Amino acid sequence: MALGRAYAVAIRGLDGITVEIEADITGGLPGVHLVGLPDTALQESRNRVRAAITNCGNSWPDTRLTLALSPATLPKVGSMYDVALASAVLSAHLKKAWPRLEKTVLLGELALDGRVRPVNGVLPAVLAAKRDGWPTVVVPCGNLAEASLVDGIEVWGVQSLDQLQRWFTGQARLAARIEDAGAGAAPHCLDLADLIGQTEARVAVEIAAAGAHHLLLTGPPGIGKTMLAQRLPGLLPELTEEEAIEVTAIHSIAGTLAPETPLITRPTFIAPHHSSTVAAMVGGGTGMARPGAVSRAHRGVLFLDECAEIGTHVLEALRTPLEDGEIRLARRDGVARYPARFQLVMAANPCPCAPTDPKDCLCNAGAKRRYQGKLSGPLMDRVDLKVEMHPIRAGAFTHEVGEPTAAVRARVAAAREAAATRWRGLGVRTNAEVPGPALRHEFRPGEATMALLRTAVDRGKLNLRGADRTLRIAWSIADLAGANSPTPDHVATALSFRQGGAR
Template sequence: MPLGRAFAVAIRGLDGVTVEIEADITGGLPGVHLVGLPDTALQEARDRVRAAITNCGNSWPDTRLTLALSPATLPKGGSMYDLALASAVLSAHLKTSWARLEKTVLLGELALDGRVRPVHGVLPAVLAAKRDGWQSVVVPLDNLAEASLVDGIDVWGVPHLRQLQDWFGGKGQLAGRITDAAPYVPPECRDLADLIGQTAARVAVEIAAAGAHHLMLTGPPGIGKTMLAQRVPGLLPPLTEEEAIEVTAIHSIAGTLAPDTPLITRPPFIAPHHSSTVAAMVGGGTGIARPGAVSRAHRGVLFLDEYAEVGTNVLESLRTPLEEGEIRLARRDGVARYPARFQLILAANPCPCAPTDPKDCLCNAGAKRRYQGKLSGPLVDRVDLKVEMHPIRAGAFTHEVGESTAAVRSRVAAARAAAAQRWQPIGVRTNAEVPGPALRQRFRPGDATMAVLRAAVDRGKLNLRGADRTLRIAWSIADLAGVNSPTPDHVATALSFRQGGVS
């Protein structure tokens, strides 16, 4: 009884599970039977694999063929299994057990003529293969640069099924690891000096960048809210190696990586349209959910322009990832978990008619309240810095140009480095991630500083969560000032931004 075996990887969120594929050829009526909870795309692999094998000069079994994917209880989907399915069939039909096939994970989609097409999710799949102790992995040639990001495992790129078959038999070579890939060139950052005036908003953006705090900008149209938000990524430091791999893995699953320079080394900037759905924002889809905007913005910026036009249910879906830095999506085939620790920036006009001059507003008080009330209290409470921006005077055009992005970035980098060193014992890198108990106990500021905070709580200006967030802002202000601990003035400044009293 001819039996062939190959291995692939099933992606579950950012994690991967090794899948064993067995091909069994037995007597009976000709037919291909695929078992192991395949989805529609995987069911269609039967026709792709058969055409690819025959078009590479091989014959197809003229009896019953059973293809089993294990674990049998794990739902499987997509076209990533084509290469492994074809290899298992070839091994069974040719009655050959290749040594390389037994030690290799195979990933890739097959064209009808045997060409190997690129697939999504190669990076997390290769990471899973390395974790499970596999010696090598074969990926589509177009995915080789992405697979080469993982050290400690042999990676090979294959352009055609015929070449893979020759490689199994020791008669040919595959493309090896790419070590001289072109360095990632991030898009040119827009300069903060382009913005005219808006001193308070500039300060808020610098504090937000230094501590990874959430920010809300309100004001009439044309005063620079969007300009300011678009310049935030240029103030953030590059991602660490661990963060870069994590962010790249998310974008690999989403299918948004550049083929030549796949590694993402700069914080992403994601700005979904205000008509986006809940599924587009947090992730969705049938089977296993795909990452949404909140996950693609992981370790970067999620910018919601005209947030008052965004659906209320979409805005409310942000509450869990804002608090936990992770999104869990339950779908038919299981629960997918994606990291979602992003920096939220909101921007909106003060009312629906949005006149350039507030005196020309035609909205009644009820319309303004409804417009500004799109954010619920619990969601507003999770926004750290609130700034109301006003139109500038004509004299601002004659003033000197404001600070450049490079100048502000250097201060932000120094502040982040100080925070990372301080919080290293508790396993976080930015002020926004510090747990409340650590702020109030182990890293508690002096009594004079805490007195300012206690007074605000006693007056009912802050709840306990707001007090913790105010302390985090104060630490960011202190880091920018180069001092070791927040002072009462730093807390007072943090309170003014927290309560939206700065304009």
Template sequence: MALGRAFSVAVRGVDGELVEIEADIGNGLPGVHLVGLGDAALKESRDRVRAAITNCKFSWPQARLTLALSPATLPKAGSLYDMALAAAVLSAQVKEDWPRLEKTVLLGELALDGRVRPVHGVLPAVLTAAHQGWPAVVVPVENLAEASLVDGIEVWGVRTLKQLHAWLAGNGKLAGRVDSRLPEPEVPADLADVVGQSQARFAVEVAAAGGHNLMMTGPPGIGKTMLAQRLPGLLPPLSHQDALEVTAIHSVAGLLAGDTPLITRPPFVAPHHTSSVVALVGGGSGMARPGALSRAHRGVLFLDEFPEINSGALEALRTPLEDGEIRLARRDGVARYHCRIQLVLAANLCPCAPPDPRDCVCGAAERRRYRTKLSGPLVDRVDLRVEMHASREGTFSDEEGESTAVVRERVWAAREAAAERWRPYGFSTNAEVSGALLRREFRLGADAMKPLRTAVDRGRLSIRGRDRTLRVAWSLCDLAGRVAPTKEDVATAMSFRGVGES
């Protein structure tokens, strides 16, 4: 009787849990028995591992082989356990304990000829190993740049099972940590390309300064999509922690580039209006996969033609917009994904959408139904609402509007002021600040609060709407370089929600 042991990581959403893999060669008829709640891909690993071991000229045990993955009650999915399974079998076969095997986490899929293939979710798996104090991790060489983003752990890249066997036995070398190249800086689309629309341009600037949600309505071809596409260019680069969070989500989704895996710029995700609930917020069988909502974490989720999107998909955004994360329960457990986003919505004024609204042929009921596609609770979560109007050729100025570079300077200065103010309380942008903090520690004067109190008393503004209006007022204050919002800032913030002072 012989026993071998190796270690891997089960990735659940962007979290991981260590998995101990044991291989027992015992008495009985030859056969392989895999236990530990594996899915179809994991159960098929028996054939991949056996073929890889025999094709690398190692011997396969001619006896009963039991492969156990613990914790036994944890559902396990995917092919990233192949390399650990093979190492456990080889250790049991030679009846030898390799010191390196006891201190190393193994991640990778095996080809039938012994090559090690890349897998998804390497970054969250390596982060888990590092947080639990493991000294080393071995990954496919194609995933080496991704794994090298994690500090505090030795990272090695392997190409074949033979190479791994030699390294475990102390007779070979593996590829070491690499310096991941930063992605080439993208030239953002310039805000100066948008003709006219000064109010909408200012709304985009305020949204960028405070991290607020934005809705734009107006005739087709007026610049709604252009403005949304230029919003990410105004945002500052991601901090290292935020970059790792965003990159981990894209790693699970299998969307990372091999040599430049780290995502340093706020992502811009624009799903088609026919997207389903699963495509928008995530899901699938087994363990839920990230959707467009999570892939836009720390960036912009742009929903163009939002009245054409399925109502169920839109309403699924309610809780994630408040919490900054989404928890998806499926057969194999609950997956948790970050989704601290800026939501940007765009729509025409009616279904027929003529260039001139006066040419509309839609009935009153049809227009009302189109405009009310968003429910009240979801609209209440949108801080800035702008209705754009067509500009005539004769009204265009010879001078272009401000460029992205000019506006970006103001936005970054405002964001820095907000981050400095909220840092002791654990927030970084105005949009994240809790209503309780705004009402207690940073309560405005009676004169500034008077229009807000009147709007709430008359039922024109909810308590949540009041807090969101205050957050916008703080962003206006930061853009102007003031210490605290004035009554004019509050009035402007109310006007962006369609609420007057009266």
């Protein structure tokens, strides 16, 4: 009897769990038995591992081979375990207990000729290995830049199974950590000066950027709603180191991480099609749920163009992540938790026919109500700023030039810094995240300011959640103005944007 052992990592949501892989060679009819709740991709690894081992100049055991993945009750998904499986088989068949193998976590998929291919989810797997105290991790060379983002653990890149086997015996070297792996070309930001006119909408976008508020833009087609939304990420500050790692880990699991930019340092802009399903929007899939658009937009912008054309059940699924900042998805293999703290920007036409001139509308009152009724009251109650955009004059093409992104970004950065300093004791960084009790008690504005808010509540124009959200908008306006506390004018402006009646 011969026994080999290697280690890999299983990904559950954003967390990783160390998996021990044992290879046992005993007498009996030739065959490979894989146990430990493997999925289809992992079941097929038996053929990949066998071909890779034989094509690298090794023999395959001609007797019974049992491969066990522990914990046995944890479902194993994907092809990330190939390299560890092959290493355990080699250790058992050659009866070699390599010291390096016992201290290393192995990640990667095998080609039939022994090449090691990159896989998804390497960053959270390396973070889990570091958390569990592993000194070394070996990843595919295609994932080396991503793995090099994690400090405090030795990271190596491997190209083939033969190279890895010779590294175990000290006869070969692996690719070393990539220094400054997170350094890359800054993504291009669209300039706000490209947008003609729309002063009111520009102000709303600046307020939204300063406080991380949600925004609804309505107006006829071709008026600039999409252009404005696409320029919002350029107004936001760069992600902190912790936020960048978290966002990068989500995109690593989703398989949307670009090889040339392994570290995402700028807020992302995610714009799903209006025909997207609930699973595409919030996450899903069989077995263990995968991250959806709301998680890929974490710390960035989720833009829903033609939002009235999106299925009602899809829009209603956004209510929980908008309120909680995370999404919890229960599937057959367990509950996956993904962060989803994003800024929602929605764009909609005023009616189904959406003429450039409202006088040319052909829709009756019932059609308009049905069209606008797709945006439910509970969802709209979670949207802070509502702006109705109007056609511009022809003279704006030659006379009106808006502020560039750089100038607006500077004001937003100053406002965000003021907010982060003020809310540091609460553990939040933006006005949109501040708890309601703190707004009403510890950081309560003056009586004149609160009187205006109480009047709106007494008249039934605001509920209690709306009052808190109005206060958050007022704080953002005050931060942009450099004020120490919201004034009645700031609250009045916030109320006008909140109620969709700003002019």
